Amino acid sequence: MAFPLSELNHLTDLACQAADAAARETLPLFRTAGLVADNKLAGAFDPVTAADKAAEAAIRKVVLAARPDDSIVGEEDANIDGSSGVVWVIDPIDGTRGFISGTPTWGTLIAVGDAQGPRIGIVDQPYIGERFIGTPNGAVLRRGGADQPISVRDVRNFEDATIFTTFPEVGRDQDRAGFVRVADECKMVRYGMDCYAYALLAAGQIDLVIEAGLAPYDVQGPIALVQAAGGVATNWSGGSAAQGGQIICAATPQLHAKALKLLEPYADG
Amino acid sequence: MAFPLSELNHLTDLACQAADAAARETLPLFRTAGLVADNKLAGAFDPVTAADKAAEAAIRKVVLAARPDDSIVGEEDANIDGSSGVVWVIDPIDGTRGFISGTPTWGTLIAVGDAQGPRIGIVDQPYIGERFIGTPNGAVLRRGGADQPISVRDVRNFEDATIFTTFPEVGRDQDRAGFVRVADECKMVRYGMDCYAYALLAAGQIDLVIEAGLAPYDVQGPIALVQAAGGVATNWSGGSAAQGGQIICAATPQLHAKALKLLEPYADG
16 A cells, blocks of 8 residues: 555654654653762663663554554564554664763654655654654754754765764774765764754755664654655665665765765675 | 952853853854755855854953953954953854754853863853853753753763763874773763763763863863863863863763873873
8 A cells, every 4th residue: 555645744743743752751761870869770770771662662652542553663662564554663762872871862763654665754852852854745843833944955066065974883894984985075074963964964954974784763764854855865775775774865866876886885785 | 360259150140141142143043054045145154154253252242341351262353361360261162063064062162260270161052952050169051941950970980981072083193092092991982072072971971071182262161061060171191171282071080090091192291
């Protein structure tokens, strides 16, 4: 079954309700490590694991209450195979190392799509109070109750491009080599922004995100957001990014093509 | 003249008024690059330079109106040599590459002290709405109108420590080698947080920040904040950090001593 475009507003609203429910679980546990009164207790308690599990359960509850026949793919719990053709792909806390170290660069990722891939993508950063929402109708940044339209910027050449990655912290040697090959051509390189980097690309602030070793739940929300904002998202071979692995997102098709050419020797099979 | 501790509340309030004035200049220009309607005009306009200059002018105006005899050291304009013995050291936008790429990791840094160094330190991140304030009376995170006391956490060993730096992007080979020597011992390494890393250390979220090539205005606000929160801030030789250069901040004296021993071969003069 194809994605029900007639239900786009309903599905987007439901995804936002799910993100709200996740934030009610994540925010009380963010930065608790340094803030709890009794540090002896804190040693036995892993706030990110607790927040991850509670937030995914909260998202599933919201989705299944409204749409019991949808499929769900998540990081923390077993997949649910529904009959509706609509697939939810969720990561309650992407960027756990950011969460652990207090940086508001982690996000709750929610994608809604079908077997072909995501059509709605949300990157939610509740501590800052930013929700980046992409749909086939475009992309917005929702903050303080207002929606601001966002889109990628028109950067086509490496010499004008800012590139982000979570490298050098993750990835195989082959992945790092591919990233460095492109990064060396770019005007500016920055690290450590977790999923927030994809939101910055969608908002026209940066031009390339190149990562590897990603799972579908790491990437489906971000790629739907980037595509909704006018950007390009593929794997390093130019195929669908929906299954994760080696991912490249670019502001323009021209920049994407140039980067893909350099990544080709480092692309998996 | 020694720092007038009797005027601590007055000076802290004035520093906060100066940070408010800076935010009125920086925030309207943050993320304009990707958001202005006319991209042709945007090409001729450098938002970070405009924001930097306007914010420093705004800070100076607030300070000099209330305290015309104080000294001011800033990044953008000439130093002012006052007669009061009170010295303001200001950086209107620390982390300009973060500002340019849309990451809310830049900050407005304000230090108030005397010839011996800073006694009050503010790291202000107005987009997130966080103001980290350190004084001889302790440190707080001010957010949404409420002050939450913050302090460093009790991490004494590398195996429990999270280390942050703006490296690998800045610094000489010698500086990078020193950073890597310590980072290789730590549990977790993260990059790219600009001055926000010092705020996270003061808030008990991370344990080490090691950087180099810093100016006094880059570091005086952050080190006063870290010290107010119970942490240790020196240069790589264990001396005063107030003049910048190679800087290490640590959550505890024990962790500081261990890191300093490893940094010694890489320390300047």
